[in-house]
Amino acid sequence: xxxxxxxxMMGVLGVCLLGLLLCVPNFMHAPAPxxxxxxxxxGLDLRGGSYLLLRLDRQSLAADRLQTLMDNxxxxxxxxxxxxxxxxxxxxxxxxxxxxRDPSEAEAARKAIADMPQAVSNEFSVxxxxxxxxxxxxxxxxxxxxxxxxxxxxxxxxxxxxDGSGAIDPEITREGDDRIVVELPGISDPExxxxxxxxxxxxxxxxxxxxxxxxxxxxxxxxxxxVSSGQTLPVQDHVEVDGGDLTxxxxxxxxxxxxxxxxxSFDHAGARAFADTTRANVGRRFAIVLDNxxxxxxxxxxxxxxxxxxxxxxxxxQSATDLAVMLRAGALPAPLSVIxxxxxxxxxxxxxxxxxxxxxxxxxxxxxxxxxxxxGRFGLYANVALIANLILMMAALSLxxxxxxxxxxAGLLLTLGMAVDANILINERIREEIKRGRTALSAMxxxxxxxxxTIVDSNATAFLAHVMLFVFGTGPxxxxxxxxxxxxxxxxxxxLLLSRLLMVRWYALTRPSELPV
Amino acid sequence: MLSRPLFRFxxxxxxxxxxxxxxxxxxxxxxxxxxxxxxxFVPGLKLGLDFRGGIVVEARTQGPANFPxxxxxxxxxxxxxxGIQRFGADNDVLIQLDTPEAGPQQEAQTQKLVDTVRHxxxxxxxxxxxxxxxxxxxxxxxxxxxxxxLALGSSLAMILVYIWVRFEREFAISAVITLVLDLTKTxxxxxxxxxxxxxxxxxxxxTILGYSTNDKVVVYDRVRENLRKYRTMPLxxxxxxxxxxxLNRTLGTSSTVFLxxxxxxxxxxxxxxxxxxxxxxxxxxxxxxxxxxAAPLLLLMGEKRLRRDSAARK
Numbered sequence: 001x002x003x004x005x006x007x008x009m010m011g012v013l014g015v016c017l018l019g020l021l022l023c024v025p026n027f028m029h030a031p032a033p034x035x036x037x038x039x040x041x042x043g044l045d046l047r048g049g050s051y052l053l054l055r056l057d058r059q060s061l062a063a064d065r066l067q068t069l070m071d072n073x074x075x076x077x078x079x080x081x082x083x084x085x086x087x088x089x090x091x092x093x094x095x096x097x098x099x100x101r102d103p104s105e106a107e108a109a110r111k112a113i114a115d116m117p118q119a120v121s122n123e124f125s126v127x128x129x130x131x132x133x134x135x136x137x138x139x140x141x142x143x144x145x146x147x148x149x150x151x152x153x154x155x156x157x158x159x160x161x162x163d164g165s166g167a168i169d170p171e172i173t174r175e176g177d178d179r180i181v182v183e184l185p186g187i188s189d190p191e192x193x194x195x196x197x198x199x200x201x202x203x204x205x206x207x208x209x210x211x212x213x214x215x216x217x218x219x220x221x222x223x224x225x226x227v228s229s230g231q232t233l234p235v236q237d238h239v240e241v242d243g244g245d246l247t248x249x250x251x252x253x254x255x256x257x258x259x260x261x262x263x264x265s266f267d268h269a270g271a272r273a274f275a276d277t278t279r280a281n282v283g284r285r286f287a288i289v290l291d292n293x294x295x296x297x298x299x300x301x302x303x304x305x306x307x308x309x310x311x312x313x314x315x316x317x318q319s320a321t322d323l324a325v326m327l328r329a330g331a332l333p334a335p336l337s338v339i340x341x342x343x344x345x346x347x348x349x350x351x352x353x354x355x356x357x358x359x360x361x362x363x364x365x366x367x368x369x370x371x372x373x374x375x376g377r378f379g380l381y382a383n384v385a386l387i388a389n390l391i392l393m394m395a396a397l398s399l400x401x402x403x404x405x406x407x408x409x410a411g412l413l414l415t416l417g418m419a420v421d422a423n424i425l426i427n428e429r430i431r432e433e434i435k436r437g438r439t440a441l442s443a444m445x446x447x448x449x450x451x452x453x454t455i456v457d458s459n460a461t462a463f464l465a466h467v468m469l470f471v472f473g474t475g476p477x478x479x480x481x482x483x484x485x486x487x488x489x490x491x492x493x494x495x496l497l498l499s500r501l502l503m504v505r506w507y508a509l510t511r512p513s514e515l516p517v
Numbered sequence: 518m519l520s521r522p523l524f525r526f527x528x529x530x531x532x533x534x535x536x537x538x539x540x541x542x543x544x545x546x547x548x549x550x551x552x553x554x555x556x557x558f559v560p561g562l563k564l565g566l567d568f569r570g571g572i573v574v575e576a577r578t579q580g581p582a583n584f585p586x587x588x589x590x591x592x593x594x595x596x597x598x599x600g601i602q603r604f605g606a607d608n609d610v611l612i613q614l615d616t617p618e619a620g621p622q623q624e625a626q627t628q629k630l631v632d633t634v635r636h637x638x639x640x641x642x643x644x645x646x647x648x649x650x651x652x653x654x655x656x657x658x659x660x661x662x663x664x665x666x667l668a669l670g671s672s673l674a675m676i677l678v679y680i681w682v683r684f685e686r687e688f689a690i691s692a693v694i695t696l697v698l699d700l701t702k703t704x705x706x707x708x709x710x711x712x713x714x715x716x717x718x719x720x721x722x723x724t725i726l727g728y729s730t731n732d733k734v735v736v737y738d739r740v741r742e743n744l745r746k747y748r749t750m751p752l753x754x755x756x757x758x759x760x761x762x763x764l765n766r767t768l769g770t771s772s773t774v775f776l777x778x779x780x781x782x783x784x785x786x787x788x789x790x791x792x793x794x795x796x797x798x799x800x801x802x803x804x805x806x807x808x809x810x811a812a813p814l815l816l817l818m819g820e821k822r823l824r825r826d827s828a829a830r831k
Contacts, residue, residue, distance in 0.1 A: 053657065055624075188647065191632050339624045339654040341631060348575070348648040355786040359793075362780035367773045374769060376522040407717050410781055410789055414724060414796070417770075417777030418731075424769040425735070432762065435529055454738045458731040461679050465672040465727040469720065472668035474661065480720045484727075517522065 004504055012497045016388050022395035038398045043405035043479060044183060046353055048346030050190035051475075052182040053175070054197060054336040056154060058147050061334040062138060063091035065146060069124065069136065070096050072116050080112045094138040097129050110134055147178045150333040155180055157329050158336070161196050164325035180336065188345040192322070200291050200335050201326035203243030205274070208285040208297060209234040224287075226294040228314055233294050235287050240277040245270025249327035251320035252310070260315035262323050264308060271307030279303035290323075356409035363413050364390070371420055375427050377516040378503060382423035385499035389419050392490040397483070405479035415487030421458070422495035426451040431517045440515045444507065448500065455496065463488050526768040527761075535760050535808055536753045536816060542809030550698045553705020562708055565715025566651055568665070570658035571599070572614040572631050573651045579644035581607045590641035594633050604787055609648075612638065616655050624654035665719040672723055673697075676730050684737055691814035692733050695806050699729050699799070706798050712791040721792045725799030728774065732767060732807040739763050740815065752820055756812045764808075771804040 025039050044051055066089040073096070077084050083101025090096070100109045106128075113136060114126050123142040129135040151174050158180060162170045171183040182197070184190060209221035217223045223232040247267045254261040266274055278286070278300050287297040288311055295313045315323070368386065371379035393412060397404055404412075430447030438446065466488070469481035527533075566573045584601060587610065591598055600613045612634060617626040631652040639645050653661075673696065681689035703722055707714055739759040747755060760767075778800065781793035 189635070189650075191635070194628065194632075337625055338628045340652070340657045341628060342651040343647070343649065345646055345648045347577070347646060351786060352788070355784050355789065358784045359780040359789075362784070363777040366776035366779065370773055370776055373523045374525070379522070406789060407720050407792070410720075410785070410792060411724075413777050413781055414774065417774035418728070420773050421731070421770040424766050424773070428763075428766045428769070431529070450742075454735055457683060457738055458734045460683075461676055461730045461734055462727040464675045464679055465723060465730070468672040468675050469668050469723050472664055472671060473716070473720070474664060475716065477665075477668070477716050477720045480717075480724075484724070 004501055009501060009505075012501055015493070016392070016498065019388070019392040019395035022398050023391050026394060026398060038401060040394065040397045041401050041403045042349075042353075043403045043408070043476070044185060044342070044349075045344050045406045045476065046349045046356075046404065046409075047185055048188050048344050048349040049183065049185040050187050050193070050344075051340075051342040052184070052190055052194065052197070052338050053340035054158075054180045054182065055339045056147055056151055056178040056180075057335040057337060058143060058178060059091050061146055061150055062094050062143055063089070064334070065138060065143075066091060066094070066096045069138075073098070073113055073136070076112045076116045077109060080108065082109050082112060084109070094140075094143060095135055097133045097135040099131070099133055103132050106132060106134060144177055147334075151178060151180060153333050154336060157332055158182065158197060160329035161325055162193060164329060165193060165196055165322070167193065186346070188343050190341060190343055192318070194338055194341070196322055196326065197336055198338065199326060200332045201243070201323075201329070202291055202331040203246075203327060204239045204289045205241040205243075205277070206239055206287050206289055207236050207277070207281060208287055209236050210284070224289060224292055224294050226297065228296065233285075233287060233297060235289060235294065240286075241266070241270055241273045243327065243331060245273070246327055249324040251315075251317065251324045254310065254312050257312065259312065260317055260320040261310050261312040262315065262320050262327070263310045264324075264327060266307045268307075271305075274307065274309070275303060275305040279305075352406050352409075356406065356413075360409070360413055360416075364416055367416055367420060371423070375423070375517065377506070378423070378427050378499075381499045381502040381506075382420050382427075382495070384502060385423065385494040386416060386419055388498055389487075389490050389494040390416065392494065393483070393487055396486045396490060400486075402482050402486070403479055404483070405476045407476045407480035408483040411480045411483035411487065415484060415491060418462075419487070419491045419495065422451070422455045422491065423499055425454055426495075426500075427517050430515060434515060434517070440512060441507075443515060444503070452496065455492070459488050459492060526765050529765075532757065532761050533764070534757055536757050536813065538809070539813035539816060543813055546698050546702075546806065546810050549705070550701040553701045553703075553708070556705045556708035557701075560708060562704065562714040563711050565713035565718070566613075566653050566658075567715040568658055568662040570616040570627070570653045570655045572612075572616075572627065572634060572653075573649065574612040574631065574634050574638065574647065575604075575649040576610045576612070576638050577606075577646045577648055578608045578610060578642045582610045583642055584610075586641045587612075587638060590637040591634065594637045596630065596633055596637065598634075610638070616658075624656065627652050627654050661716060665716060668719060669723065669726075672726060676726070680730075680734070680737075684741060687815060687819040688737050688741075691811055691818055692730065692737070694814055695733065695811040696726055696729060698810060699802050699806050700726065702802050703795065703799055707795065710791075710794070712795060717788075717792050718795065721795045721799070724796060725803060728800065729803030729806065732770070732803055733811045735766060736760060736763050736807050736812060737815075740812070752816055756816055760808055760812055767804060767807060771800055775800050 022038070070087055070089060074084070074087070082105050084098045085101060087098045088096065100106045110126050113134065122139065124136050124138045127135050127137065155172055155174060159172050162172070162182065167184050167187055169185050173181045175181050184193060187193065209218045217234050220238065221234045221236045224235045226233050245266050246264050249262055249264040252261055252263045253259070282300050282303065284300055285297045286300050287294045296311055368383045371382045375382065393415065426447055429451040430443050433443035433446050463485065466481045466484045470478055470485060473481055582603060587601055596614065598612050599615050602611050603609065604611045614630060614634065617623055617630065631650055635647055635650055638647070673693065676696065677689050677693045680692050700722065703725060707718065712718065736759060739762055740756060743755050743759050775797060778793050778796045782790050782797055785793050
């Protein structure tokens with residue numbers, strides 16, 4: 001207990017030195033050559049930036065899936081020569097239903113639906129509704145699985161859109177089944193990003209229904225709002241060319257009008273479809289539909305066979321660029337909505353760092369003064385350990401690239417207060433043993449031994465509490481729990497090994513007859 | 518210099534008969550906790566953005582903030598703010614809005630509203646910097662609240678299990694009762710001071726619990742040791758002895774933690790000073806409850822069981 005092998009001593013000092021080295025990058029502004037460069041990762045609350053929590057719209061996903069199933073069901077019934085009428089879908093209940101032409105055909109219709117070749121196994125169940133309706137219900141699990149897939153797909157698209165917007169170091173992560181977290185350092189006004197992500201950007205090219213201009217859509221068409229005129233236009237349901245066939249898009253200035261426009265080009269299949277459609281429909285109006293809104297509906301003058309075109313809506317430089325970014329990145333499988341937003345300006349972050357640093361320094365000095373006054377020489381050793389502790393904590397935070405948040409800084413500070421606890425326990429224990437009449441050597445030995453059990457018990461409970469906090473906490477709370485958890489580990493190291501080493505070395509060198517406690 | 522300690526809290530020979538005041542201590546604590554529970558209902562906690570949902574915008578204007586102009590700008594956008602107030606300096610403004618009425622579009626509306634407020638503020642006083650603009654939807658705030666309580670509950674459960682395993686049942690139960698008393702007082706303190714109860718506050722309360730447990734474990738550790746050492750000493754005397762023996766440590770560690778948190782309460786800025794102030798309160802409560810509550814509870818519960826032999830002898 002009172003003997004430190006050379007190897008162990010070197011080990012302890014080595015860890016401290018390593019900690020110091022790992023800490024250095026935090027005090028430099030530029031990366032040093034040939035050095036592992038890892039700075040503490042500052043949270044958005046300290047460096048300024050935006051945090052967005054997006055949720056995928058499951059209902060719209062279900063609605064899309066029901067629409068597809070409905071089309072497939074019609075097809076399946078037609079193939080079997082079975083009649084149907086009154087197709088309805090209810091996305092909120094995840095159901096779609098129809099009436100068989102003849103009640104006697106109900107059984108056959110049900111079988112035809114269940115045997116649809118496009119049906120994914122167990123995706124839906126077929127049952128009976130009111131008045132002889134046949135009801136098809138999408139399973140909860142099937143929708144959840146679709147949501148998971150859609151989130152995976154969306155993350156990629158979100159990443160491309162944000163990269164296209166010029167944001168630096170964005171972090172995009174999934175959370176749970178249907179959520180995406182977007183962190184944007186340096187962007188303290190996320191309005192544009194929100195708009196960029198809030199658009200599905202499903203672009204389709206469709207013909208306008210011929211002749212109709214009334215308020216009722218003809219069969220096979222629906223009324224969609226026209227962005228530029230404010231009217232509604234009857235747009236055919238049939239999609240001539242899909243936006244998914246685009247290969248490129250960019251913001252350009254229109255040669256004729258001098259205003260901003262978005263140019264695009266199609267891949268091979270898209271170009272052919274576009275050429276076929278324009279050739280067959282010269283003189284008709286062709287609508288460019290984005291998320292169920294008509295951006296533009298020009299009259300086809302001549303067939304367009306080159307595989308590229310231009311949209312001239314009412315664009316600004318920004319909106320043209322953003323639309324181009326969205327078209328290039330592709331359409332989102334379902335709408336994403338922002339459900340939580342936190343934006344912190346850079347000046348507030350800097351204020352917080354300053355306040356934290358001042359508090360840290362003052363707190364450190366107060367604790368050190370206290371230890372020196374109350375515990376003399378051993379208090380000074382505790383102070384050396386305290387500084388080493390701070391260095392090791394910073395090193396650990398840098399090494400693990402843990403995110404330091406504002407509450408994390410508070411955690412750092414509180415750890416400093418708790419760190420000397422072990423020293424106090426040891427010192428008090430040694431003192432007691434001396435009062436009981438032990439010699440200096442035996443008092444130190446027994447004091448260390450007895451204090452260790454207590455130290456382990458008291459730290460283990462704190463450790464457990466904070467691990468729980470990390471597991472169940474989110475965001476800033478996790479950051480706080482993480483710093484304290486790291487702090488408990490480094491504290492055990494510096495007090496049980498380093499400050500003890502100092503005390504033991506001092507004793508070995510001076511062999512005092514009494515201890516300064 | 519400083520080779521010897523200059524101060525002590527209490528001299529080593531001092532024997533303070535803490536157990537004599539056990540009923541007074543327990544009664545005071547019970548009353549304070551009951552009052553705190555009352556405060557929890559009236560006026561209740563001031564829920565922060567995390568748990569209530571809504572919008573908070575902090576702005577720094579150039580020159581003193583012009584409140585009438587800000588109110589007007591918001592009114593023009595048909596925004597009814599729950600509060601527009603100064604915080605800290607003359608040019609720092611805090612605007613709070615509640616979540617819009619429940620509905621399918623609620624979260625989208627919340628998000629739109631925050632942008633509207635931003636524009637209104639910057640147009641009312643040009644040159645205004647937006648320091649922070651947070652908007653939390655209703656469903657998220659409910660989840661955050663649930664997660665926060667889950668973190669609190671599971672921490673308490675872990676502490677209970679740990680002490681039960683390491684010590685004995687009486688220790689674990691009295692520790693958790695003491696912690697619950699500490700917790701209720703902290704909640705009462707939050708209700709009185711009107712600090713916002715948000716996720717950061719949950720972290721503060723958990724830290725207080727962790728710290729308070731730590732304090733109790735040290736005292737209990739000594740009690741357990743003394744139980745083995747003085748086999749015939751009555752429990753009451755033994756508890757007094759254990760508390761006195763650990764008193765310098767208890768006060769010493771409380772002081773260092775207090776000193777570390779103090780600058781944060783003073784310099785931490787408005788977001789952290791509330792957190793730190795609650796911590797300071799918790800340190801005082803936790804330290805006093807280690808002495809005046811945890812040990813007396815142990816005496817009440819363990820008089821028969823922990824010291825069966827000495828009780829029989831009397």
